[in-house]
Amino acid sequence: MSSRAFEKWLFGKWGPLEKALAGWTKDVLWPEGALCCACGRITDGGGLCADCLKSLRNDGAFFAWTRSDPAPDLPAWSLRPHDSVPRELIIRLKYNAEARAARLLSELLLPLPPDISFPPDTVVTWVTMPESRRRERAVDHGRLLAEAFAEKLSLPCRQLLLRRDRHEKRQVNLSAEQRAANLTGAFRPKERIAFPVLIVDDVRTTGTTLCRCADALRSGGAEQLFALTVTAPPHM
């Protein structure tokens, strides 16, 4: 049985405690580092197996950063379409809260091309998850990614956004208009912001979430904002 199949069999529809126990069992049977973080096959301990690494190297689009600003005053870059190895790593990060996936993603993202740079006093932040969902998943995966990224960029990272917890539907499967309505008033600044802010997120879909976060940061005083996401829709 592959580790993926084992995980599927174990995780099923269990709650957080069962998931934690299942994760622990898995770690005993297949210690972290022994399996590819993207495909789950045995590796020699490099985080990604040779095939997954090769698929990245062979994909000419991998290091093509795309700039597409969701609002005139929000420069936003995404690294690649939402598929293959980065997509798998994002799934590991999102649903298994694997810090290793966050680290690997941050390694794939850097170095940044010379035309993308941030002022030295920039603070990295993330799209805060609703508290009820964070409790359900035990960790805010956006935070893991932002922290891994900030470390690579040698920039400080902290939570700058608070998120309303009620009346919010999952963004998945909502249209652009529904997303906008769903997120109206969802975010507010956690502190007074007198420095540039870089919002790091895993997947960009319509850009609505980034815009709502930017609005909230501006209402807290932020004047200079940037956004980076790992993946974006293929048409971008």
Ligand SMILES: [Zn+2]
């Ligand atoms: Zn692999």
